Amino acid sequence: MPSRRSLLGRLSAAVGVAAAGCAGLRPPPGLDLPANPHDVPRRQFAQRAHLREDADGNPLGTRFRRVLLLDLQREPSAEAGRTVERALRTLEDAYDWSPDGLFHLLAWGTNYLDDHGVLNRVPTDHPTVLSRVDTPELLRFDAALVLESDVPSHLTAAESALFGDRAELNGVAVDHRLLDTFARRERRTGFIGEGLPAAHADAEGVPADAIPEDAPMFTGFQSGREKTQASEDRVTIDDGPLEGGTTMHLSHLTLNLKRWYAFSEASRVKRMFDPETTPDDEAGFTDDVPFADRVEEHASEHGMVGHHEKVARVRRDGEPLLLRRDFNTVDGGHPGVHFLAFQRAGKDFRRTRKSMNGWYLRDDSPDITDSENNGILDVIRVRSRANFVVPPREKRAFPLTVT
Template identity: 40%
Template sequence: MSPPTDDHTDSRSTTDLSRRAFSRKAVAAGGSGALAACLENSDRTSVNAPEGVSDPESLPDRQHAWNDVLKTDDAGNVVPPAHHVFLSLSLSSGSDPVAGARGTVRAALRAVERALEWSGDGLVFTLGYTPAYFDRFEAELDAAVDLPNPDPITVLAAASDVTVDTNDALLHLASDDPAVVLAAEETLFGEREQLNGHSPSASLGGVFERRGRRTGFVGPGLPAERQHGLDGIPESEPVPEEAPFFMGFRAGFRESQATEDRVTIRDGPFAGGSTQHFETLELDLEVWFEESDHEQRVARLFSPDHAERNAVGEYGERLGRDPGVAATVDDAHDDARERGVVGHAQKVARAREDGDPVLLRRDVNTTDGDTCGLHFVCLQRDMSEFVRAREAMVGDDFRQYGLGPRGSNGILQYLRLRRWGSYLVPPRSRRALPRPDPGA
């Protein structure tokens, strides 16, 4: 891969486009070659990110405390980091979660926090553990944690070719700087000695094996740039330049997101932690863009009322910080019966509690395997809250109006579920190979 040159003089947008394309490709490719190319591009030998803290214990106990250090847009919506890597980790044979490995994991993660600022310019990350990891122990997972392993087939009420994550852990790394994500990954696995001028003394490499590497990106311009020549997207390249997601609209508006407080576990040894769901969805954008017009797409993604009032704009620019989906919930059945369509957001907003969202979504676009998709990531206090929202999205109760999964039942017909996992994201103080019953 060769880095883009900085010698474009024709237009600034051409330069921006090539930089964006290059960054996204580098993160997707991974490895020292991609990192070297990124660094060379900026004429540096090391990443040049803001430095971390001398005392990692001064960071918030919540690993998922990202919002306060991320940028916000003019309307106050949190702007997610642009580049993401998700590593599926399995304990190396011989690695005993109760032995010295715990100290190694703690040291490796703290070294990253000393080297890189906890922010979008630096790095934010979470390390979560699967039910399979906790099954290694004789003790039961603390009763205050709701981490069943929801079966996708049961939740979706449909047969599907889905891989359930039975590895031990998922490491989610995110930064606005592609070189930072890559350098952190390399350093954490002992393939690089220096990180932002620091020399970590420990790596995860001897404790975990990387079983899967997935990547994502989000932000205006990135999906539009990636649509060029991508299989599954119409040649007309319909994704608007400003849209942060492939389906052509903004998402993650402040009033439709749970707060970090709302998704935080309150009691027990894992208080301060959260549960996380990760699923990979393949997108059928050819059908999405070619068999429906803008108004129909708004109706299916938001609600028919949004479409009728032209409330969304081209890509969501009219919505500010509140997409106004709560007000459409009561009409969901009437809309399905009388207008023959019910919106995705309209349906899932039925899973709110006392009017407030219970899921904090941090999903990103992906082109892993050259397939256009979405890594849907969300945090919630209890996994059962995710299951409730996912069942609301399936919307079985709309079948009575003829709206099955292949009908105008939200966006179901454009999605194919491929991968699915649940995790406990412990508080920072317990994130290194936790026992299921710490302190017991």
């Protein structure tokens, strides 16, 4: 019987498929797939050029999200690679690459990378504990399929086509399924956008009538202003075997909304931004949030600091390191956030989280602890963490194989 490594070596010669419809990308040898009727980008995570914008030019992310966390059920092989690629091509045949259609990506987890001896070739590692107040479950998966759309039925239909018995997807015959290669271990679901948090206010732990009707997030604030996010270029790996890809972090956070909304509006604004920001200031923010880098001074003078002013300190050439695609959830019946972020290297996420921890402020005020008066850390808890790589589209089926 061929060894696992010899199968992987064979796979590297036969798989590594590029998406048709993009200049310079070719279909893989031996796959003989027709041209894709919809253009899809080489970067699996690329969305910015396809998103709607608000009046201030901020991107409006897709309203509904689903993440399927997967375990491999068969040995890697050229045949398995063809099955995976053809299954994903079904999604691309069926839907436009747009919010009204379907965005999707296949990421590969540290379990797969470690099992196949290639974890040392990628700019991430197994997840670790990153704060002193959390004891998260540190998860390792083989892969994750991320699905996004403004049309929630598209997510259900796509999952049913890839992991169920659906025979047709938006008029396209379903001949290949990920079920033949992966088993679903977990499902993460959620939403982001005006009105959606208020529509889920019946979840346990959400105080009655607290969430503004037009709020896009459970906390009541806007997430993802253009200049508070890394660009897609910033998070793209620019050399090596994953050139054109990125890394992905996924955390599940719980929110103590009763405590959050027990604070006054003015206090919530200060905790989210900085002690000198008022609700009127926040209402005037457009595509950015002012940042004066006065965290230590604020700690000394006010005995508290804001969330944004801490994480804004971690930038490169003035630009944040993380491209966040976080979203609300009521998975488990409780309010929370699935914090999904892309970054060029896992160390970028760790640096940002350590700045958010605010440990460096302990000498500036006795009122600031690991959670109290320290941004939003007193209302969030991390339940789990997992790390992944997102290959470029032409390498999305069993990337980084070894001979």
